[in-house]
Amino acid sequence: MTPADPGKTCTQDTRIGLIHTAAVVNTRPSGADELAGLRNTLRDLWQVTDPGVAAGVAEQLLAEARARPQLVTHDGVGWHLHISSPDKAWPAYLAIEAAMGVIDLIRGDDLDRLKRCAAPGCAAVLVDLSRNRSKRYCANGTCGNRVHVAAYRARRRTRPARSATSIREEHP
Ligand SMILES: [Zn+2]
Numbered sequence: 001m002t003p004a005d006p007g008k009t010c011t012q013d014t015r016i017g018l019i020h021t022a023a024v025v026n027t028r029p030s031g032a033d034e035l036a037g038l039r040n041t042l043r044d045l046w047q048v049t050d051p052g053v054a055a056g057v058a059e060q061l062l063a064e065a066r067a068r069p070q071l072v073t074h075d076g077v078g079w080h081l082h083i084s085s086p087d088k089a090w091p092a093y094l095a096i097e098a099a100m101g102v103i104d105l106i107r108g109d110d111l112d113r114l115k116r117c118a119a120p121g122c123a124a125v126l127v128d129l130s131r132n133r134s135k136r137y138c139a140n141g142t143c144g145n146r147v148h149v150a151a152y153r154a155r156r157r158t159r160p161a162r163s164a165t166s167i168r169e170e171h172p
Contacts, residue, residue: 038095057102
């Protein structure tokens, strides 16, 4: 499979989303070895807090994909940057998109948006795009609920049992 138009997506959210996608992708399409290598590289980024180190990773990804930047205008959109690769395959495409996402994060001082799910036992990573950077759980749909239910049950267990007398006093 090859991307229909490598480098055509240009928005920051798309790039950040693709970092996440590339970090968690677990399929085995053609180029699986390259994708696994990219996944490991990107997963390591979740440990990085130094922008200089992250910049080095982005530069390495762009170099390995033989990225070719082009200034273009099309479809009524003003001049903007497309980056393509002579390797018209998903690993190179994702590496370039991920690298551009990393660059966006560095330029926006947003590396702290790369988080790990706060739910016990979950190893997923996430990109917190919330305005107040408050996202704590991955997008699998269960981690946040699981933690909240466990906290609710723990509170109920520690709450002193009310006697029948006190209940009668509250509801005469
Ligand atoms: Zn999770």
